[in-house]
Amino acid sequence: xxxxxxTTNISNTAAVMRAVLLAMIPGVATMLWFFGFAALSxxxxxxxxxxxxxxxxxxxxxxxxxxxxxxxxxxxxxLLLALALPPGASVWLLAIGCGVAVxxxxxxxxxYGQNMFNPAMAGYALLLILFPAAxxxxxxxxxxxxxxxxxxxxxxxxxSAQLVDAWWQSHPRYFGSIGGYGWEWINATxxxxxxxxxxxxxxxxxxxxxxxxxxxLCAAIFYxxxxxxxxxxxxxxxxxxxxxxGAFFVATEPVTAPRHIISxxxxxxxxxxxxxxxxxxxxxxxxxxxxxxLGNTIAxxxxxxxxxxxxxxxxxxxx
Numbered sequence: 001x002x003x004x005x006x007t008t009n010i011s012n013t014a015a016v017m018r019a020v021l022l023a024m025i026p027g028v029a030t031m032l033w034f035f036g037f038a039a040l041s042x043x044x045x046x047x048x049x050x051x052x053x054x055x056x057x058x059x060x061x062x063x064x065x066x067x068x069x070x071x072x073x074x075x076x077x078x079l080l081l082a083l084a085l086p087p088g089a090s091v092w093l094l095a096i097g098c099g100v101a102v103x104x105x106x107x108x109x110x111x112y113g114q115n116m117f118n119p120a121m122a123g124y125a126l127l128l129i130l131f132p133a134a135x136x137x138x139x140x141x142x143x144x145x146x147x148x149x150x151x152x153x154x155x156x157x158x159x160s161a162q163l164v165d166a167w168w169q170s171h172p173r174y175f176g177s178i179g180g181y182g183w184e185w186i187n188a189t190x191x192x193x194x195x196x197x198x199x200x201x202x203x204x205x206x207x208x209x210x211x212x213x214x215x216x217l218c219a220a221i222f223y224x225x226x227x228x229x230x231x232x233x234x235x236x237x238x239x240x241x242x243x244x245x246g247a248f249f250v251a252t253e254p255v256t257a258p259r260h261i262i263s264x265x266x267x268x269x270x271x272x273x274x275x276x277x278x279x280x281x282x283x284x285x286x287x288x289x290x291x292x293x294l295g296n297t298i299a300x301x302x303x304x305x306x307x308x309x310x311x312x313x314x315x316x317x318x319x
Contacts, residue, residue, distance in 0.1 A: 013072070013073065014070075016254075017072025019197065019202050021072060021075060023193035023194065023197045023248075025193070026190070026192055029189070031083060034142050039082075039087040041088060042082040042083070042085055042087055042088070042094065043079060043082040046078040046085075046094050049095050051075075053098055054074040057106075061107065063111065068112075071112075073112045074102065077120045077123075078098065080118075080120035081101055081124055082094070084124040084289065085097065086135060087138070089134065098123065100122060100123040100126050101120050101122060101123030105119040106119040114255075115255055116256065117293055117297075118256050120250070121293050122293065151180070152241070153180070153240055153285035153286050176239075186244075186245075190249065193249075194244060195248075197248065207247075207265075208268065211246075211269070211272040214269045214272030214273050214276075215237055215273075215276050216234035216237065218231075218280075219236070231276070231280040232279075237276065237279065242289075243275070245288075246289075251267075251271050257295075260302070260307065262306045263299070263306045266302055267295055267299055271292055
């Protein structure tokens with residue numbers, strides 16, 4: 001019976017992971033359109049390293065190799081990490097990131113289903129802390145000739161004198177119609193994939209939509225009509241950086257996200273608030289990875305508090 005249950009769980013996990021991978025295709029295709037071979041090399045190398053580390057960890061832990069290696073979870077980790085790193089990242093950077101994600105953030109906790117932190121974001125965050133210089137130069141979207149520079153969010157952070165509209169017009173390489181140049185299309189396609197997953201009921205709306213609502217609300221409050229101190233418009237924050245990828249494909253990871261509805265709403269709101277805070281006053285330009293990891297730390301506590309609410313209500317009624 002235990003073996004049957006384990007087989008069923010693996011099968012269910014594989015079905016969910018296949019749906020998530022399918023939903024990511026439009027966003028990945030858009031990344032490839034804007035960044036070309038550099039983005040493809042990230043994906044291929046990250047997949048190879050992640051599969052190798054996964055196989056080694058499963059062998060070491062004496063776990064069945066074939067079903068767990070091909071359930072899709074490690075491929076999602078590889079893909080998320082590849083998309084988070086600058087296209088054309090060094091081989092050693094990808095290898096270290098995959099090693100941290102798979103060996104430390106996943107298997108050191110007992111494998112998929114036991115990990116406290118999102119593996120891909122843990123690998124990315126550690127690389128960003130240890131090797132910040134490697135993240136300062138991203139290929140310019142749409143320019144496949146090796147031209148590199150800062151990201152849109154980094155450029156926006158540098159503004160200290162001009163109105164937002166003037167800054168926008170003076171940096172046409174970085175800003176599109178509503179968000180970061182190229183990034184607005186990347187975010188739009190990840191949004192489409194995320195909405196399809198909602199339609200398929202792979203996850204509920206509570207985390208992604210609350211995250212986006214709070215992020216948009218904070219942006220609206222601090223937009224101040226686009227002065228030089230503005231934090232950027234709601235549309236700018238929604239369609240720049242890793243917003244939609246984070247909202248629909250990272251924050252919703254079932255293992256590290258809360259299980260109760262109220263907890264999910266608070267969790268999504270906390271991550272949205274953290275993303276804006278990091279972008280507006282923090283050191284890092286984007287902040288999605290750190291916001292999600294901080295959210296991961298409070299997810300178990302949120303579930304415990306939510307589970308206590310009915311019993312607390314009953315005790316008050318008894319009084």
